Amino acid sequence: MNAYKIPIGDAIEALIDFFVTNFSFATKAFSGLTENGIDLLVNLMMLPPPPVLIAIFAGLAWLLSRQRSIALFALAGLVLIWNMGLWAPTVSTIALVLIATLFAVCTGVPLGILAALNETAHRIITPILDFMQTMPAFVYLIPAIPFFGLGPVAAIFSTVIFSMPPVIRLTDLGIRQTPKELVEAADAFGCNRRQKLFKLQLPIAMPTIMAGINQTIMLALSMVVIAAMIGAKGLGGEVWKAIQRLQPGRGFEAGIGIVIVAIILDRIMQKVGNKAKT
Amino acid sequence: MEKIRVENLTKIFGHQPKAALRMLKEGAGKDKIFAKTRNTVAVNNASFSVNEGEIIVIMGLSGSGKSTLVRCLNRLIEPTSGNIIIDGVNVLDLDENALRHFRQQHLGMVFQNFALFPHRTVCENVEFGLEVRNTDPAERHGRALKALEQVGLKGQEDQMPAQLSGGMQQRVGLARALALDPDIMLMDEAFSALDPLIRRDMQDELLTLQDEMQKTIVFISHDLDEAIKLGDRIVLMKDGAIVQVGTAEEILTNPADDYVARFVEDVDMTKVINAESVMKKVEIMAYYKTDGPKAALRKMQKAGITKIFVRKGQRVVGLVTADNAVRAAKRGDKTLDSIIDSNIRTVSSDTSAIELFPLLAESNDPVAVIDENERMQGIVNRATLLGAIADTLQIEENGGQDAPPTEEIYA
Numbered sequence: 001m002n003a004y005k006i007p008i009g010d011a012i013e014a015l016i017d018f019f020v021t022n023f024s025f026a027t028k029a030f031s032g033l034t035e036n037g038i039d040l041l042v043n044l045m046m047l048p049p050p051p052v053l054i055a056i057f058a059g060l061a062w063l064l065s066r067q068r069s070i071a072l073f074a075l076a077g078l079v080l081i082w083n084m085g086l087w088a089p090t091v092s093t094i095a096l097v098l099i100a101t102l103f104a105v106c107t108g109v110p111l112g113i114l115a116a117l118n119e120t121a122h123r124i125i126t127p128i129l130d131f132m133q134t135m136p137a138f139v140y141l142i143p144a145i146p147f148f149g150l151g152p153v154a155a156i157f158s159t160v161i162f163s164m165p166p167v168i169r170l171t172d173l174g175i176r177q178t179p180k181e182l183v184e185a186a187d188a189f190g191c192n193r194r195q196k197l198f199k200l201q202l203p204i205a206m207p208t209i210m211a212g213i214n215q216t217i218m219l220a221l222s223m224v225v226i227a228a229m230i231g232a233k234g235l236g237g238e239v240w241k242a243i244q245r246l247q248p249g250r251g252f253e254a255g256i257g258i259v260i261v262a263i264i265l266d267r268i269m270q271k272v273g274n275k276a277k278t
Numbered sequence: 279m280e281k282i283r284v285e286n287l288t289k290i291f292g293h294q295p296k297a298a299l300r301m302l303k304e305g306a307g308k309d310k311i312f313a314k315t316r317n318t319v320a321v322n323n324a325s326f327s328v329n330e331g332e333i334i335v336i337m338g339l340s341g342s343g344k345s346t347l348v349r350c351l352n353r354l355i356e357p358t359s360g361n362i363i364i365d366g367v368n369v370l371d372l373d374e375n376a377l378r379h380f381r382q383q384h385l386g387m388v389f390q391n392f393a394l395f396p397h398r399t400v401c402e403n404v405e406f407g408l409e410v411r412n413t414d415p416a417e418r419h420g421r422a423l424k425a426l427e428q429v430g431l432k433g434q435e436d437q438m439p440a441q442l443s444g445g446m447q448q449r450v451g452l453a454r455a456l457a458l459d460p461d462i463m464l465m466d467e468a469f470s471a472l473d474p475l476i477r478r479d480m481q482d483e484l485l486t487l488q489d490e491m492q493k494t495i496v497f498i499s500h501d502l503d504e505a506i507k508l509g510d511r512i513v514l515m516k517d518g519a520i521v522q523v524g525t526a527e528e529i530l531t532n533p534a535d536d537y538v539a540r541f542v543e544d545v546d547m548t549k550v551i552n553a554e555s556v557m558k559k560v561e562i563m564a565y566y567k568t569d570g571p572k573a574a575l576r577k578m579q580k581a582g583i584t585k586i587f588v589r590k591g592q593r594v595v596g597l598v599t600a601d602n603a604v605r606a607a608k609r610g611d612k613t614l615d616s617i618i619d620s621n622i623r624t625v626s627s628d629t630s631a632i633e634l635f636p637l638l639a640e641s642n643d644p645v646a647v648i649d650e651n652e653r654m655q656g657i658v659n660r661a662t663l664l665g666a667i668a669d670t671l672q673i674e675e676n677g678g679q680d681a682p683p684t685e686e687i688y689a
Contacts, residue, residue, distance in 0.1 A: 179393075181389055181391055181393040182393055182395060184354055184389070184393065185387070185389060185393035185395075186406075187354055187381075188352055188354060188381060188385070188387040188464075189381065189382065189387075189406060189407040189410050189458075190377075190378040190379065190380075190381035190382035190407070190410055190411070191378070191410050192378060195410055199395075199406070199409070199410075200395060203395075203397040204395075204396070204397060206397075
């Protein structure tokens with residue numbers, strides 16, 4: 001059986017090598033640019049003393065969710081993180097998640113729209129998404145290194161790949177689920193495709209798209225932690241250090257920090273999504 | 279003026295419409311075509327025309343193709359063959375852009391399930407069509423408010439559709455079409471989802487609006503009572519084909535085939551029969567200017583009646599009874615002034631039987647049927663009304679044999 005091995009792995013390696021030799025100058029340049037962006041964002045967030053930023057985050061949570069309990073939880077949770085001495089890694093994790101989500105949403109929503117409006121695109125995109133979602137997340141880490149080098153940009157790249165599928169899928173689904181009679185009404189009033197998309201389909205799909213963005217954020221958070229293995233810093237980096245040094249206490253502290261950030265982001269996004277529904 | 283002409287319109291759903299169309303032209307039936315090609319003939323060679331300012335009701339049971347037919351008119355569904363000519367333009371020749379403009383300019387549509395946009399307020403819903411046309415915001419807001427006022431929804435403009443009752447939602451749907459001021463309104467089972475009382479209100483309101491607007495309305499319905507009430511003419515469909523086109527009265531009294539006859543047999547005849555169809559022509563009347571009591575009495579004696587209508591020029595002015603005429607003649611009166619009862623009851627020729635019943639119940643005097651110039655068309659009394667209803671029942675039961683003679687009292 002093993003006499004002849006189908007060279008799938010070899011083929012993929014050859015392909016990646018080809019891309020690396022021919023395009024890595026571009027990706028490396030992009031990498032430098034993005035790294036500067038990340039540094040800028042992290043430095044900006046580290047500029048004010050932690051209590052000020054914590055207050056700002058709690059205020060933002062209240063503004064977006066209009067719910068006091070969420071704001072209070074954000075306040076208490078972030079104070080706890082600060083107290084555990086994990087403030088700097090938390091800020092860098094949040095920055096990574098925000099940037100990765102921004103990339104994922106900016107590419108994912110248009111791809112989702114394309115898949116919803118064009119049957120061919122739908123048929124091409126769906127299996128790719130299946131592939132992307134079932135492939136173990138770690139695997140994305142490997143090719144990211146030759147393209148972007150060790151560090152946060154490779155982490156963001158693999159995070160974007162890993163977290164993009166839900167927002168594409170749910171944008172596609174939301175638009176397709178626009179009730180037939182509403183589409184018919186829009187047609188009967190003489191809408192062109194652009195008007196139909198922006199006046200009807202996107203607003204109707206908005207709650208579903210928001211649910212997709214929420215999932216994307218959650219996936220980005222989990223991936224950013226894993227990506228610590230290829231040099232993303234942040235809370236994931238703390239966990240990774242704790243593993244290497246066999247410090248369970250330190251590991252759990254960083255883990256709790258991740259949980260707190262996840263809960264805050266999730267609750268806020270859910271509220272924003274619900275608001276889109278009315 | 280002919281507004282819409284539909285010629286040999288056919289719509290076949292399925293993968294081989296051409297083969298199915300050929301079979302259809304060779305005279306194959308719907309079932310046979312389906313068995314052979316798995317294609318469904320939804321509309322089969324339909325031809326009819328709609329006049330400007332007319333309400334035409336397309337009626338049939340569910341599955342008879344009426345909704346498909348109306349969607350072919352604005353090409354929400356692409357017809358397989360045939361012509362649709364609106365204002366001299368063949369709609370099927372329009373390209374995508376021209377079709378969109380044509381829909382924006384000429385065709386308003388109201389849907390069975392309202393199809394309001396849930397994310398927009400009432401006013402924004404009504405503005406939708408104008409927004410699509412890129413009308414300037416201030417103007418479209420003004421027109422939307424005017425349309426909402428027309429349908430009785432003033433003050434509701436900031437509500438969301440979900441906050442309104444079904445009847446009110448459909449008013450919004452109606453306003454949304456009206457705001458565009460289209461010359462043609464397509465109404466697909468517009469009132470079918472409403473409960474009966476609200477439905478009746480909406481029908482009345484549509485008729486009132488139509489009096490002012492004079493739009494050309496194509497109304498789809500499966501309810502014959504609704505068709506009779508709204509339709510100037512009715513198009514009856516069965517299995518995608520048109521079986522009869524005519525006024526309510528023509529269809530009811532002279533059904534084209536058994537299908538139509540069965541369809542119409544449950545109709546409440548009292549809604550269909552109107553004053554014009556039951557009235558008796560009046561041959562003898564007294565003239566106000568020249569006839570005195572004696573002349574009136576003589577006319578009555580000659581015709582064998584006890585009451586006579588008096589006219590002045592062409593207008594009906596009153597009623598004189600034989601008893602009073604005798605008394606006046608004895609007194610030596612020369613004119614009818616002292617005995618004329620000018621308090622007569624008049625109705626227009628389209629008054630329905632159901633409205634005549636209470637009038638005739640409250641007094642035994644005949645009711646004068648007059649036209650818009652108050653000229654006498656005929657009279658209706660208890661006997662003529664009951665006789666006419668008995669007649670139509672007879673027609674329904676034994677295919678229109680002679681009616682029994684009605685009791686003759688007047689004229």
